[in-house]
Amino acid sequence: MIPITAVKQTALSLMDKAAIDIPDDYLNGLQKAADAEDGDLSSFVLHAMLENYQAAKEDRRAMCADTGVPRWYVKMGNEARVEGGPVALEEALRGATAEATDGVPLRPNRVHPLWRTDHNNNVGLNAPEIEYSFEPDGDWIDITTVHKGGLFGSDYRMLFPGDGIEGIKRFYLDCLVAFGKRGLACQPAIIGVGLGGSKDTTMVLGKQAACLRTVGDRNPDPKVAELEMELMELGNSIGMGAMGFVGKSMVIDCHVECGFCHTGGMPMSVHAFCLSSRRAVARVHADGRVEYRTDPNWFTPYMRRETVGWAPEAESLKKSV
């Protein structure tokens, strides 16, 4: 049984880490981009950002004052049991969000869309979002918090099979060019692309691809992996860098996730996870032990399964044929 106090304490600590510590994979990616960037202004911006991450870490202050809209991703091992059940788990995550908003402090960004009511704690109607996934075996839960900005850099479009890869590229470029001007997307960013699924799933997959996969990670489908590389290069050949200034660093990495969709369609979403790519992860074990990391490892082979049941041996047999 996973103690609920361990869940709450871990969640609080994750809120703090996400807001303050830039994940290493993104930091290394940005460092490489900064080394390669030759645009005067773009280069100045990237070096200022690198200095900013250092300042955040040293002072233990939020790296960006727009601390985004904090949300949660929970992956549960099939044998995991949380003390108090799912209701207690959600209360712990909502509680940690509220406490950390005051404690770090974060900006209380969440308001009612019409009345603009602000609880000053980032908790309200349908906020924070908590998404779940599951994993065979395992008596642990993985808790991930992502603090993504909420205004610019994402879009959705219904494409059709006839639009093809050329249509995918067009919409991808449209998003990057539109949101890249003046740097509204806060690039260079990890770009997530959702392809297929129902419309809502398209958006979810693209967002998860941007926020829950690390720089350098490739889709296990070699053709999708190739598309990821191609889209990354395409984004970096726009001639635009940080803040929309002339430059070549637009995309730190590109992740594509696919879902089966209606036979007549090819829905697509694009998401930019900004210069402050805030994510933090921990595994809480049944005995209360906690291990922190920055890779959510969200898209496991089980998550990407295509079959009715889960039989990893049969899967690997099928692939080797």
Next chain:
Amino acid sequence: MGTGSGKLKKVSLNVPVTTEQLKDIEIGDIVYLNGVVYTAREGVYKRVLEGGESLPEGLAEISNANFHCSPAAARREDGHFDIGAMTGTASFRFSKWLDQWFDVSGAKIIIGKGGMTSEDYRNFFVPHGAIYLTTVGYGTGALLGRGIRGIRDVHWFDELGIAQAMWMVEVENFGPFIADSDLAGNSLFERETAKVNKGLAKLYEGTRAPALHRFGETNDRNDEMI
């Protein structure tokens, strides 16, 4: 600052500034501020410009630098305010209030994310002898946080909440910012965008327009989308 910034000119300004002190600022200059800056965005603009409420007494003598921003801040139990980081929010949304805001507030510097159009600069900024400074990145929130020396005052805290309240912030070596406009109304962002635009046609070669269009691609609502 790291490499790549060698060719950029650095300027330090004391707030309140005079238009005279802004005349040497060129677009692309790196600017740091000392003195007091205040936050004001839609919440404050609506109260003052649409609701007719008064600004704090003698605002322009204390500060004429308006930051489009909400801080990451909290009020502690003893009543004092704790600010960790500050980051600009996109300014283009506030265009409709700015002309009147300059008249009422006496602002000479607007700080925010992403600048405004050069049309706004010519129509609103130039007549008021004001310039626009953009934040860097965006999201050098921690660096800006380091430049904060204290909170002088917070107005409309209870009415508007943390994000929309007017924060009067004492700052020193507060930056970096980049000058997007000058007193003539030129825009750095528009200059850079024009350069990027030159490569776009070639970039789009080999892509395909989608079968299904949508409004925005045409503004004639009588058009079909197929």
